[in-house]
Amino acid sequence: MAPGRKKKGKKVPSGPVADKPCHNCRRRRLRCDRLLPHCAKCEGKGADCLGYSQIFQWTGAVASRGRLAGQQSSAALYTPARSTTGHSRASLSSVSSISSNSPVSSSSASSVASPSVPSSSPAFIAPSLSQVDEVTETSEAESESGSELDIFNDQYVDQQDNGDDNDATPLASGDTQLVCTTNNSYPLTSETSTPWVLVDPLYQDITSNHRQYLAYFDARLSRDFVAYDMPDNPFRNLLKFTQAHPLLRQVIIAASATHMYNRSRPWLSSDSLDRGLGPRNLLMDALEAKHQVLRMLPSALQSIESTGGDIVLAAILFLINVELIESGKHNWKAHFDGADKIMKLLGPVSDVDESLRDYIVSDCFIYYILDSTFRPTASDSHSYFESCEALQVLGKTTNSYYCCPPELLEIMLIAARLSNTKPDEVVSADMVTAAGAALLDRARNFDVLPWAQEINLSNIPSTEQDPVLSRFRAATSHRLAICLYILHAIPSVRTWVGEDLADAIFAELHHVLCMIPDDDINLKATTWVTFVFGACARTPEMKDWVTVQIKKLMIESPWGFLYAARDALQMLWSVQAEGMPMTSWVQTLRDLHMDFLIV
Template sequence: MAPGGRKKGKKVPPGPVADKPCHNCRRRRLRCDRLLPHCAKCEAKGVDCLGYSQIFQWTGAVASRGRLAGQQSSAALYTPARPTSARSRASLSSVSSLSSASPASSSSASSAASPSVQSSSPAFIVPSLSQVEEVTETSEAESESEFDAIYGFDNEIDDEHYDDDATPVASCDTQLVCTTGHPLATETSTPWVLVDPLYQDITSNHRQYLAYFDARLSRDFVAYDVPDNPFRNLLKFTQAHPLLRQVIIAASASHMYNRSRPWLSLDSLDRGLGPRNLLMDALEAKHQVLRMLPSALQSIESIGGDIVLAAILFLINVELIESGKHNWKAHFDGAGKIMKLLGPVSDVDESLRDYIVSDCFIYYILESTFRPTSSDSHSYFDSCEALKILSKTTNSYYCCPPELLEIMLIAARLSSKKHDDVVSADMVTAAGAALLDRARNFDVLPWARDIAINPSTEQDPVLSRFRVATSHRLAICLYILNAIPSVEAWVGDGLADTIFAELHQILSMIPDDDTNFKATAWVTFVFGACAKTPEMKDWVTIQIKKLMLESPWGFLYAARDALQMLWNVQAEGMPMTSWVQTLRDLHMDFLII
């Protein structure tokens, strides 16, 4: 071959080069020399080189030139289109068809359809329609919102009352994913949206669970989910405190898993298995929390006592969401010790601390009702005044006047008193009778009217609070009669039957869609423990399933098992002083909140 005919090779630029063209040359379809740190062509033309790394663009910005001049960017206006009927039915046909991949892997798979955006970008999140969907046979699956499809809300759980026309997103202060409804959105639109810079360094898998906590789980910790829900403020601390982030992820994943488990039958209280990836994410996050907790306790002064206490409270909640048995006790004892170390409020706001401490105190009172209490435990709770702490949290999830909670605690302590030369049986009976009169004569109406917030989700919040508080008052009266049997002998058997009938009437008046319906779990358990006829026991079973639909927490299954055990003891005719003492003798170590 002639020397002049040799094909010239590609000229290699001197120095280090990038593995892809710069953004300017790629957009102008020019051959880039890929020089680092800036393209030589851009410098020669006097153009600012945009470089080779990932760039971020403002969404909703107005174009200054071109065919879209004067129009806004549509990136922030994307709402995934509703799937067709056939696609909805296919995706909801079986739990076994659920993808076992994590949400992060689902997002990377979806990125194949959008090559213009890198799937590895930490600033984007792509929703996957098949991650947590729950089985449903209803023909209205196509009318569910995209949020329901992502998080597995089905038409069987119709008490969540999600608005089909609105896409639930995080609050403005802690927005994880920015998306609004747009009538022109189609399936061909890009699903990528920018997120709050506070969360862009968190993986998309974790961001999904934080978004679920913001939109759904945080509602379970207050009576009314108002915009200033104090528990939602925990999200802003999740990036700086991995311990808090992991425990919120564990709680959200466990809650999502319970919601996605299908019922074995319409009249059954048992559920099948849910998506495996949710369970694995929950267990992995819980393992990370337990691994980080010892070092956090050693450096509690630098991290902050409020952050550590919040993490332990949610670790208790994780156990209650999973089963409500055994494991929560060790965490609860640790929470009592940490509360002794709390100093002045530092990073978290005072309202958040009040609600965290209030929840711990409510858990302590409810734990004392069915478990034997020792005199050398819970020294912090014993040294505190219940009214002072509980009166600060009028929007507490439990929806019960502090005075009634105090009566409940005193009754639990009286029932655990051992008779000796100092405290006689007559003294305990007299004190119990005085407590019973105090509970029966307590007026809940002023407390029900004392509500500073105006929830939009409740038509008549005063009536709702009055009914639930009345049910607590009657249940506490039944508890006193059974926890201190000598009091029932003192007042007569007829009073217990009268209170039982009144409690059944007031519970029947609380609708399933009442926001405060979730606060009747302990009341329903006490009513079920006092039930004697098969009709009343069947009614209690239906009430427990309604509670499971409203709040899929595992402690409800523990309550069902305890009731079944009590009913079996009654059916066998075994001698029983009182069902409260029987529960304590069984050492079931369950907690009903």
């Protein structure tokens, strides 16, 4: 061997080494030096070493470049949920659930998306969220067992009526509520699992507790604001603004937590309209979020130009909804007056899309009309709603939750204004009667079928049976209820046409309401209709039927204003039972100054 020439030998790495090659070398089938913390071969080539531990990757992510550009990854969006026997929608519309992911093994990672929307939507929130689902025929005893459980450790799962709980109080068929069960029923596997999984970057700075409420809004609550939960539900698009606007995030959290709390409250008995207490942590989260909204609202109003008028208006609309979910009494009025003032300041559509603004303004207008029907005094002539055309606003939202033709809502508004008109030297009593009779003819002769057919059937979920018939029944019930309202809000019209016509319309409305199935998606739109029917009811049998109908509505939509409607009906019925003189139940209701809103 020539002098000065060294023998080439195998390089021995110095320092700690990994027990397996790095991910880069394994993919390229190269010999890895296994140095920690990074492979020297990767560093020498200027490549970013992926290391030796488990790789976490986005599920359902869309490639931005390469031959797979525009395609989603093949990783599963969510792991299969625990097998359960599905329950029918005999009494309720089915609810989307947010499936929790199974424990992640050391060789793979998966994440969960809400099944109600694709992963590419802005509502693709966190995995590891609690599963949310409806519960059929759940007992009071079962509900109370989990009422105080911490929401972080709870799962909302299907409970099937298996007949084992003989001591539990049975509920009405199709009764639903959220039930909290501990995780002890779902033992973890022996495999090592990670406590967290990746979330959408839009929500990564939001606590898991808040992500849970945002996910609930995405999967369940957003459906209450439209007739059919189509993929382009405009209210779901609000979620993408929650990161940049804490005010909007907190008010959505408050609405979701309050709605979850109402759904989790057990019925006191099968024939009762009252519920017990729900999980305390849900109520505390709702109150805390509501407090944060009220604290942030003044500064948002002062900087409305930078925040955006549409965002502030959406926040106030949901603040009204929070009050309606809680009770529907008193507090909503101040927020509604604020929404009226903000709508005067709205400029061109900026951040939010135009359809979202249309639905927000339309909901405010519907609330205004429904409030006008029982408002003790005439509305302010300087109101935004008095200065704009109802048909122009309401005609843009064919999928509105209220499922009522704009022409009928306009008739309702005119009738409410007419009922508050006091005869004087300019407007005589005969003029009011003639105008009311003309409104009654318009309502009776309005054809709802063309409106019922004005919907894109291709976007409606296939699970909905005959949407045109459903819309026709809901619109017909509104038409008949408005006729009854005109007859009782303007008593001189009822005297003019006679009691026989009022009785015939009442009987026809009862027939139409009986034809609407319990699982009809538009059942929730008949609350005001049912209230008007109940106020006109005279016999105990009809009043009992109305009570059952109100409970069906409570099951379908656990909003607190339904309890205010029930209380108002009971007060009207008690006035009737006492034999007190009552020219019009509408005027009697106004004299009570209950200040409630039925939406």
